[in-house]
Amino acid sequence: MESTRGAAGRRRDAHPFRVEVGDLRRQPGKVRTLRIGAPLSELAVSGSAVPEEEPVELEARLESVHEGILVTATVRARWRGECRRCLKPTSGELVAEVRELCVEHGDEETTYRLDGDELDLEPIVHDACILDLPLAPLCGEGCLGLCPECGADRNLEPCSCVPAPDPRWAGLSVLTGGRAESGGGRPRPRQGADGSP
Ligand SMILES: [Zn+2]
Numbered sequence: 001m002e003s004t005r006g007a008a009g010r011r012r013d014a015h016p017f018r019v020e021v022g023d024l025r026r027q028p029g030k031v032r033t034l035r036i037g038a039p040l041s042e043l044a045v046s047g048s049a050v051p052e053e054e055p056v057e058l059e060a061r062l063e064s065v066h067e068g069i070l071v072t073a074t075v076r077a078r079w080r081g082e083c084r085r086c087l088k089p090t091s092g093e094l095v096a097e098v099r100e101l102c103v104e105h106g107d108e109e110t111t112y113r114l115d116g117d118e119l120d121l122e123p124i125v126h127d128a129c130i131l132d133l134p135l136a137p138l139c140g141e142g143c144l145g146l147c148p149e150c151g152a153d154r155n156l157e158p159c160s161c162v163p164a165p166d167p168r169w170a171g172l173s174v175l176t177g178g179r180a181e182s183g184g185g186r187p188r189p190r191q192g193a194d195g196s197p
């Protein structure tokens with residue numbers, strides 16, 4: 001293994017997702033696989049977040065290509081959030097598959113940055129987490145949520161609130177009511193027919 005400059009070594013400690021790729025860049029076609037697990041900050045969307053103390057796991061395959069380094073990776077992290085329906089804490093694991101090209105002086109819209117012999121995988125890991133975090137997590141598919149009237153958790157016990165009239169049902173009752181009154185196509189009541197002399 002080549003000797004590592006002190007400064008680079010110190011920077012790697014502070015940025016665990018930063019890796020030396022000088023050997024790869026000098027040998028097009030060469031592949032290296034690596035695993036890194038480290039916490040990352042600022043992984044949050046409106047409904048969920050990866051807690052700061054929770055490690056994010058990266059399993060990556062780095063391939064030296066003509067343009068730079070092609071990164072194919074799986075990113076995993078535990079997240080916590082709040083159930084959209086009942087507001088109880090909920091959690092899960094995100095698993096994101098990514099395939100990104102890292103180039104020097106490339107188009108920042110479509111590629112990630114390569115700094116000479118140093119590749120910082122953190123932006124890739126960060127973006128993969130943000131894209132995979134659920135915006136509206138549920139504690140379970142069958143969560144019944146809170147009663148909009150009294151706020152009771154309907155997963156624990158049914159409340160006695162009368163459900164707000166649903167416009168669709170209201171329309172239906174008007175329809176049946178109208179039919180009963182007019183008596184249009186219905187058969188004559190048997191009692192009346194029998195009673196008439
Ligand atoms: Zn819920």
Ligand SMILES: [Zn+2]
Binds near residue numbers: 148
């Ligand atoms: Zn209620």
